[in-house]
Amino acid sequence: MNRQIALEWLKENVSSESLLKHCYAVEAAMRAYGRFYDEDVERWGMCGLLHDIDFERYPDEHPLVGVEWLKEKGFDEEFVVAVKAHGDHTHTPRETHLAKALYAVDELASFIIAVALVRPDKLQGMTPKSVKKKLKDKAFARAVDREGIQKGAEAMGVDLTDHISRLIEALQVREEELSEQGVSLL
Ligand SMILES: [Fe+2]
Numbered sequence: 001m002n003r004q005i006a007l008e009w010l011k012e013n014v015s016s017e018s019l020l021k022h023c024y025a026v027e028a029a030m031r032a033y034g035r036f037y038d039e040d041v042e043r044w045g046m047c048g049l050l051h052d053i054d055f056e057r058y059p060d061e062h063p064l065v066g067v068e069w070l071k072e073k074g075f076d077e078e079f080v081v082a083v084k085a086h087g088d089h090t091h092t093p094r095e096t097h098l099a100k101a102l103y104a105v106d107e108l109a110s111f112i113i114a115v116a117l118v119r120p121d122k123l124q125g126m127t128p129k130s131v132k133k134k135l136k137d138k139a140f141a142r143a144v145d146r147e148g149i150q151k152g153a154e155a156m157g158v159d160l161t162d163h164i165s166r167l168i169e170a171l172q173v174r175e176e177e178l179s180e181q182g183v184s185l186l
């Protein structure tokens with residue numbers, strides 16, 4: 001499956017603009033980690049793009065319905081398990097870099113976007129320090145699971161500041177690329 005087909009498939013199942021943007025942000029972050037681990041960037045990006053494909057239609061079963069869809073489409077075991085394992089409640093061990101990365105970037109990508117939305121310059125000039133400050137501010141973006149962010153970075157064995165900084169950069173670059181297509185992460 002190429003990105004365009006994956007995106008069409010995603011859009012058949014997701015009508016919410018904010019969920020689509022979340023998928024694009026997680027895709028961007030996964031592409032960055034694919035590069036970091038010297039893996040197949042397209043594949044890693046697709047895992048991010050598709051990880052929440054069932055969320056709008058099956059919020060209660062998510063991500064288990066999506067997992068079945070991915071299997072039907074022929075995605076391999078590692079890919080499918082990574083998607084399954086991003087749902088903490090599935091109690092699926094995250095054993096591969098792919099699974100660990102997906103879990104580690106999912107909430108953080110959303111959080112960084114939330115921080116960008118309240119900054120005048122949005123993603124531009126954002127520092128890990130400002131993101132960490134917001135993480136401590138419990139009233140800000142309450143829905144984002146801080147513990148999950150911490151846990152995700154630890155499981156990957158990456159320093160949290162480096163992790164945040166890598167994601168900021170990935171989102172900045174992607175925002176610019178997408179703007180040429182009239183799409184925004186924000
Ligand atoms: Fe999810």
Ligand SMILES: [Fe+2]
Nearest residue numbers: 026051052106
């Ligand atoms: Fe997600």
